[in-house]
């Protein structure tokens with residue numbers, strides 16, 4: 408039995424998630440934000456994130472509606488804050504996503520429209536596989552990663568935790584990208600990337 412959902416945030420990323428959840432007839436209790444805001448789907452405003460603590464962690468699921476455009480600790484911090492208090496983050500998967508049966512997902516994974524995840528890949532907690540992103544076979548994607556729209560990962564690619572792979576970036580087969588890296592939009596990554604590196608261009612070079 409699906410539990411009712413509280414969404415953290417009310418921006419564009421939260422709207423995409425809300426439309427998926429509504430199309431799946433999930434009950435949404437409301438959203439949290441620092442201040443009272445209108446919601447385009449008439450989802451009720453509950454208060455700031457601390458309001459969540461008034462709800463029994465066994466009776467609700469959370470959805471992290473805060474997006475990211477670069478490397479940021481914000482999503483990780485919120486995820487850990489609430490999982491440490493025994494809350495669970497729901498996986499949100501658009502019905503048009505194609506996910507091979509052997510794929511393993513953590514919790515709080517968000518897989519947007521048209522994404523494809525191939526055989527034997529693993530996507531860890533709180534990672535966003537955004538619109539049209541493709542993860543080919545035997546890839547390992549760490550926690551708190553954002554694969555921005557249209558990214559392409561060839562086979563056996565490893566992405567470390569907290570890394571942002573920019574819109575339309577392409578990673579060739581067998582590459583390992585470290586933790587907290589920033590891969591620029593449109594980059595083509597043909598060499599391994601160490602932790603904390605920002606790389607842009609074709610082929611991608613450290614900057």
Ligand SMILES: CC(=O)SCCNC(=O)CCNC(=O)[C@H](O)C(C)(C)COP(=O)(O)OP(=O)(O)OC[C@H]1O[C@@H](n2cnc3c(N)ncnc32)[C@H](O)[C@@H]1OP(=O)(O)O
Pocket residue numbers: 474475476477537555556572573574589590591592593594607608
């Ligand atoms: C649904 C959604 O919207 S999800 C959001 C998805 N968005 C993304 O993935 C965004 C990814 N971000 C980028 O690609 C950014 O351009 C970044 C993070 C790589 C760079 O941003 P900044 O650090 O602000 O760099 P800035 O814009 O000042 O540019 C610095 C230099 O890098 C170059 N540069 C910036 N981005 C890129 C890129 N993607 N590829 C090649 N060169 C780039 C600029 O041309 C500039 O060069 P110059 O100094 O010779 O003029």
